[in-house]
Amino acid sequence: MWAAGEAYEPYVGRWSRLVAARFVRALDVPPGGSWRDVGCGTGAVTRAVLEAAQPADVVGVDPSESYLAYARAHVHDPRARFVRADAVNLPFAGGAASAAVGGLVLNFVPAAPRAAAEMVRVVRPGGLVGVYLWDYGEGGMEAIRAFWDAATALDPRARELDEAVRFPLCTRTALGALLAGAGLVDVETEEIRVPTPFHDFDDYWTPFLGGQGPAPAYLAALPEDRRRALRERLEAALPRAADGSIPLRARAWAARGRRTA
Numbered sequence: 001m002w003a004a005g006e007a008y009e010p011y012v013g014r015w016s017r018l019v020a021a022r023f024v025r026a027l028d029v030p031p032g033g034s035w036r037d038v039g040c041g042t043g044a045v046t047r048a049v050l051e052a053a054q055p056a057d058v059v060g061v062d063p064s065e066s067y068l069a070y071a072r073a074h075v076h077d078p079r080a081r082f083v084r085a086d087a088v089n090l091p092f093a094g095g096a097a098s099a100a101v102g103g104l105v106l107n108f109v110p111a112a113p114r115a116a117a118e119m120v121r122v123v124r125p126g127g128l129v130g131v132y133l134w135d136y137g138e139g140g141m142e143a144i145r146a147f148w149d150a151a152t153a154l155d156p157r158a159r160e161l162d163e164a165v166r167f168p169l170c171t172r173t174a175l176g177a178l179l180a181g182a183g184l185v186d187v188e189t190e191e192i193r194v195p196t197p198f199h200d201f202d203d204y205w206t207p208f209l210g211g212q213g214p215a216p217a218y219l220a221a222l223p224e225d226r227r228r229a230l231r232e233r234l235e236a237a238l239p240r241a242a243d244g245s246i247p248l249r250a251r252a253w254a255a256r257g258r259r260t261a
């Protein structure tokens with residue numbers, strides 16, 4: 001599912017970037033910090049750290065060689081490097097980082113509490129752990145919500161693949177509880193809302209054809225006639241501005257906490 005960085009970018013990368021910029025600024029880590037970006041993918045969060053936090057270094061880890069290759073090819077900064085690793089087994093000494101962060105990742109890690117424990121392990125006492133996930137429900141990540149609403153109307157079996165159903169971690173309460181359960185203190189949660197405007201229907205639809213993520217994977221498995229029916233249903237259902245653009249929004253839940261000093 002995570003095999004083509006260039007297809008991920010127009011699908012979710014462009015919107016994660018907007019959330020990452022706000023998320024990193026709100027963490028308010030002092031300049032000169034050493035950062036870990038867990039599940040870095042194509043590098044959205046790493047880039048936000050480089051642009052906003054004046055870090056000494058940032059190490060991104062991800063199991064996808066394709067996404068790592070994309071990140072290495074597009075992030076040209078001597079403070080950043082990218083390493084292949086799993087969130088549940090981070091290749092870092094304990095207690096060394098100022099901050100460990102992860103964007104849109106922990107719902108895809110089957111053992112999310114273990115990943116959270118790893119993030120806590122690698123930060124120094126007093127260091128920060130911060131994560132964010134889409135809200136896939138009503139009023140959340142509207143582009144993906146609209147997809148599953150249309151898919152389920154045509155095929156009730158699609159409901160069990162809907163990320164709002166599959167990922168109970170993607171709520172403010174569950175995310176905060178995950179970090180508190182990992183032993184962090186001063187846990188805070190926040191809502192991050194970003195606009196996700198699409199120029200036209202093709203700008204919305206084409207990225208779903210790239211196979212990256214649960215909704216594009218569902219689409220790729222459909223026969224051509226059902227794919228066409230889903231496309232037509234969505235084209236009729238999505239809201240339109242006067243200029244023909246599609247004015248959607250997205251909400252992410254962010255949570256952060258400190259390792260005890």
Ligand SMILES: C[S@@+](CC[C@H](N)C(=O)[O-])C[C@H]1O[C@@H](n2cnc3c(N)ncnc32)[C@H](O)[C@@H]1O
Nearest residue numbers: 002016039040041044064086087103104105108
């Ligand atoms: C939705 S993408 C998010 C990528 C990036 N952080 C962003 O905000 O754009 C999910 C990422 O999680 C990664 N991932 C999935 N399972 C993982 C695991 N067990 N450990 C670390 N990363 C994982 C995928 O390879 C993919 O890059």
